[in-house]
Amino acid sequence: MKNHKLPEPVIRRLPRYYRCLELLRDSGVERTSSGKLAELMSSTASQVRQDFSCFGKLGQQGYGYNVSKLISEFGDILGMKTVRSMILIGAGHLGSAIANNFDFEHYGFRLIAAFDNSKELIGTVIRPGIEIYDIDRLEEFVEEYRPQAAVLTLTQTAAQPCAERLVRCGVKYLWNFANTELKLEDTDAVVEDVRFSDSILVLSYYMT
Amino acid sequence: MKNHKLPEPVIRRLPRYYRCLELLRDSGVERTSSGKLAELMSSTASQVRQDFSCFGKLGQQGYGYNVSKLISEFGDILGMKTVRSMILIGAGHLGSAIANNFDFEHYGFRLIAAFDNSKELIGTVIRPGIEIYDIDRLEEFVEEYRPQAAVLTLTQTAAQPCAERLVRCGVKYLWNFANTELKLEDTDAVVEDVRFSDSILVLSYYMT
DNA sequence: TAGATTGTTAATCGATTAACAATC
DNA sequence: TAGATTGTTAATCGATTAACAATC
Numbered sequence: 001m002k003n004h005k006l007p008e009p010v011i012r013r014l015p016r017y018y019r020c021l022e023l024l025r026d027s028g029v030e031r032t033s034s035g036k037l038a039e040l041m042s043s044t045a046s047q048v049r050q051d052f053s054c055f056g057k058l059g060q061q062g063y064g065y066n067v068s069k070l071i072s073e074f075g076d077i078l079g080m081k082t083v084r085s086m087i088l089i090g091a092g093h094l095g096s097a098i099a100n101n102f103d104f105e106h107y108g109f110r111l112i113a114a115f116d117n118s119k120e121l122i123g124t125v126i127r128p129g130i131e132i133y134d135i136d137r138l139e140e141f142v143e144e145y146r147p148q149a150a151v152l153t154l155t156q157t158a159a160q161p162c163a164e165r166l167v168r169c170g171v172k173y174l175w176n177f178a179n180t181e182l183k184l185e186d187t188d189a190v191v192e193d194v195r196f197s198d199s200i201l202v203l204s205y206y207m208t
Numbered sequence: 209m210k211n212h213k214l215p216e217p218v219i220r221r222l223p224r225y226y227r228c229l230e231l232l233r234d235s236g237v238e239r240t241s242s243g244k245l246a247e248l249m250s251s252t253a254s255q256v257r258q259d260f261s262c263f264g265k266l267g268q269q270g271y272g273y274n275v276s277k278l279i280s281e282f283g284d285i286l287g288m289k290t291v292r293s294m295i296l297i298g299a300g301h302l303g304s305a306i307a308n309n310f311d312f313e314h315y316g317f318r319l320i321a322a323f324d325n326s327k328e329l330i331g332t333v334i335r336p337g338i339e340i341y342d343i344d345r346l347e348e349f350v351e352e353y354r355p356q357a358a359v360l361t362l363t364q365t366a367a368q369p370c371a372e373r374l375v376r377c378g379v380k381y382l383w384n385f386a387n388t389e390l391k392l393e394d395t396d397a398v399v400e401d402v403r404f405s406d407s408i409l410v411l412s413y414y415m416t
Numbered sequence: 417t418a419g420a421t422t423g424t425t426a427a428t429c430g431a432t433t434a435a436c437a438a439t440c
Numbered sequence: 441t442a443g444a445t446t447g448t449t450a451a452t453c454g455a456t457t458a459a460c461a462a463t464c
Contacts (some may be wrong), residue, residue, distance in 0.1 A: 015409035079416035099302035192411040201223035203400040208287035
């Protein structure tokens with residue numbers, strides 16, 4: 001594994017490769033080739049091999065790739081084998097849907113708490129076992145439980161100050177669903193955005 | 209506007225420009241420059257100007273750009289000025305969160321109905337005014353109301369067959385939240401993916 | 417062995433960055 | 441006018457595609 005400084009496009013394809021490989025495994029396929037993967041990815045055999053070459057020699061000439069081996073390798077690179085704890089900020093509709101629907105464990109995360117500022121929500125659970133705490137007690141909680149990452153499912157305006165608070169108390173990995181460009185001083189901080197509105201506008205563009 | 213065949217990276221930045229411009233307008237800023245926009249976008253003045261040059265001459269030397277003019281121009285390019293109707297497939301947690309939270313109207317869409325296969329949900333409303341119909345009646349409904357686009361908030365396995373049905377009856381623009389690579393024969397069909405799991409894995413990658 | 421398929425190198429393509437003349 | 445800032449051209453950089461020798 002010569003996994004130093006991967007190009008961004010490769011990083012973004014990695015989860016997709018992983019998903020395709022799981023699909024193959026679940027339908028009983030034990031080996032595959034760059035050509036077959038390219039088909040699943042709507043890509044080219046050339047690109048698949050070029051991408052994989054970032055990780056050393058994963059295949060065998062004349063044979064192809066072993067599906068489980070790739071899953072294991074990519075799972076490792078993607079960090080799925082360590083469990084990291086995560087908190088959720090903003091227990092509204094979207095936060096609740098994610099807490100209840102999304103399989104954090106499958107991706108190596110464990111959701112340990114939720115936060116909100118609504119008096120009605122504080123003290124209730126967002127899903128069985130995950131309590132909603134007062135956002136005022138965020139720093140206190142982080143100090144004690146040291147979550148590594150946070151999901152931001154709050155409003156556009158609330159997101160920026162909240163992100164700053166999180167980073168300041170050491171939560172530097174942010175999964176941002178808020179409709180905003182977060183700006184953070186801390187150069188260690190990583191923000192991964194899921195912005196519905198950007199996405200629907202791209203669809204909208206293609207409709208015209 | 210010489211808006212023929214935009215490069216994909218530009219298309220994906222367009223919604224972000226739009227958001228930054230709205231932000232400026234809402235804080236009372238009337239004119240801006242490539243430098244200021246670059247800062248908001250975490251980009252460079254050069255890239256901003258290069259991007260904008262795809263749309264003709266939007267600015268003025270020595271002055272910069274007029275914020276409202278850009279908003280209007282980009283809104284137009286993004287198709288936000290026409291209203292298109294949309295249906296939602298899969299009225300679970302996520303579908304419900306989107307139906308209730310997401311401001312479709314702001315982006316030029318109107319949500320007109322939801323579909324599900326759960327007998328308990330059928331006949332109820334996903335939000336005031338938006339009824340949940342039996343997925344069996346999808347084709348019938350589409351025939352009558354001709355929605356142009358659909359949001360897919362259903363399970364990984366249900367997504368592919370459902371996408372095929374939609375495309376077959378003429379709904380060719382799909383906003384896909386399901387964790388799958390949709391494969392569609394129809395070359396007119398456009399799929400825009402919002403895959404939470406791909407995104408969390410990218411975050412996960414950076415955490416290792 | 418012969419056929420298949422990799423890993424890698426080289427060629428092409430496209431996107432970003434830099435520079436600057438045009439001009440408000 | 442002088443200063444600011446665009447629009448555009450050219451240079452650089454990086455990603456994708458093609459080709460093929462290596463080898464299982």
